[in-house]
Amino acid sequence: MAIRETGGRNTTARGTRGAGRPTLEEVAARAGVGRGTVSRVVNGSPRVSERTRAAVEAAVAELGYVPNRAARALAANRTDAIALVVPEAEHRFFVEPYFSDILRGVNHALADTDMQLLLTIVGNDRDRARLAHYLAGHRVDGVLVVSLRADDPLPDLLTDLGIPAVISGRRSAAEPLPWVDADNVSGARQAVAHLAARGRRRIATITGRLDIYGARCRLDGYRDGLAEAGLEADDSLIAPGDFTEEAGRTAMESLLALPEIPDAVFVGSDVMAVGARQVLRERGLRVPEDIALVGFDDTSIARHMDPPLTSVRQPIEEMGRLMALTLLSEIARTTLPVGVPRPPQPQLMLPTELIARTSS
């Protein structure tokens, strides 16, 4: 009859789950110290004598102790997880190297932490609702958001919930949230200067979606570049796109339909440049002889194009890394007692650089 002992469910659980992995208490017993001390050692507190620390570490190793994440989260009121939110259609996440580079940078920054990364692609309203519910449950300690549109309500939600956030790319010049961004204006200006220096006189541009601040900056930089080169601005040379390859095609077609076609195009992203290049090939126009092309992002796509694409490099992976580090320090700040000063640089602008190849 005595199938189960006193403990009831406790005993059962142990029995089911492979004899139970060790707990803090067991490590403490083994090391001949108290629970609190083991906790201090595991969490790297300095207030432990060297002798004790060694004893505890030995016990941890012998028992193969790994802290129970759920218990820790419950007791400490944190989750040790952050979310990377990509408010874009699912397939774009995979098509656009930008995102994977960001992800790689974030991963690298987190590799030394035991912070867990949740990848959240928010492609439609249903996903949005799920995310909101998720965030309301405080299931992450912080959020990274990439590719945010100017009117996106997500940042407000995060602020209301008091969840630390860092975004890649500002929503406007006066972005209140911590951000990491590339110097888009300067990059675009460099691109136009480069084309002008090579004797191009009729320089067009294909823009990204202008509800993204970065795309707007690139357009501003394009205009600045023209002015600095003493070239006349002509709004018919500005073809709107939305960062997709298809938009690159359409925009280039519209430029080629102009009475006087351009002799160079500054394209707002490498992916759009691929679309533009296809159209040029179909029309029998040579790159760079007939039309020079400069892209933006300097993703792997640029190197693989025919001819290899001149492109404005932004340090995407590094941006991902810095976003993660900034978020980590923001989280630390909210956890600590009040009055801890915000780290000096929660808003970072990184330089861009023109990488010249044979398309220009």
Added chain:
Amino acid sequence: MAIRETGGRNTTARGTRGAGRPTLEEVAARAGVGRGTVSRVVNGSPRVSERTRAAVEAAVAELGYVPNRAARALAANRTDAIALVVPEAEHRFFVEPYFSDILRGVNHALADTDMQLLLTIVGNDRDRARLAHYLAGHRVDGVLVVSLRADDPLPDLLTDLGIPAVISGRRSAAEPLPWVDADNVSGARQAVAHLAARGRRRIATITGRLDIYGARCRLDGYRDGLAEAGLEADDSLIAPGDFTEEAGRTAMESLLALPEIPDAVFVGSDVMAVGARQVLRERGLRVPEDIALVGFDDTSIARHMDPPLTSVRQPIEEMGRLMALTLLSEIARTTLPVGVPRPPQPQLMLPTELIARTSS
């Protein structure tokens, strides 16, 4: 002086964390029922009267209650999270559409659950060690593994730890773990039959890495197809690859170095077909006039090639979906009392289908 009240840390935590989100207990008070009852309602237990359920649901809605995941995990000894493990170099995950399709399928299956997905790309030994540690901590309820090599030690580790797992693609014909796989043999056979039917007589193949069982199956199917078509097998027509674009290039070059070049190539993956196609273009060989090409996977790449690539379709997204569902039921099985029968189909082979385009 009374900055903090009696509770000490409790009060502080509440104060810091935005007045505290509601707990089960508070919902219970509001609905005028006990804690257990609210728990039952939230977890969809049938043992609750309709009246009570309505009252609790109202209270949940009014308070905006969201269960605390950590507390639930701790009490119930589960995590409500699964991992998708990709034992491949990081960049391949993004380059190869196969993985993103799997991911999409998994995500769709999980969308109706509140199961959380962790994406784990295991590119090197350091990542492997981290994963092992992670799994030892039982931080996930189950694991999905894609692209597993025959000699990978990961499955043994999972078995030892008693973590439910489902893999995509078997490691051998006698795979003991639950799996979801495509009928690679049949797909390859169809491809060869198709080429033979179009009058090709000297049909070569470029294989994937043969320590992956699926690649081996495709090779077997290739041989079967030749035999069925009454064509002579010639091992010099078998060029080894490893699923990368570069390998596709190299392999095609070696085939073109043959004294008598093939008039058709069955390529073991679309990505490798891209590489092969580049070489053909460089050599001025026409597709399909000089050499017909058939790929495998029918990823989006195939449609975008020039000419569009005939390819063997495997239902990758569906495979991801089924993997997730299988894992979910495996997890349920281990949670339930002993003796629950395994669902009828923990091992699923899905049909493949030739999609004919103009490359053949």
Added chain:
DNA sequence: AGGTACGGTGGGAGCGCTCCCACGAGTGAT
């Protein structure tokens, strides 16, 4: 009428941690 069964319910115990208070031993100043 009394007995039995069972659906529905309340709440104690416990999951494995962190946080913090209290306490003992050592150190230096008085």
Added chain:
DNA sequence: ATCACTCGTGGGAGCGCTCCCACCGTACCT
């Protein structure tokens, strides 16, 4: 020798749930 600290340490309380047992009332039986 006494006092005032500090440092290192042990362990109680509590995080918000789930699980389970005990209990209540009602319906149905004999």
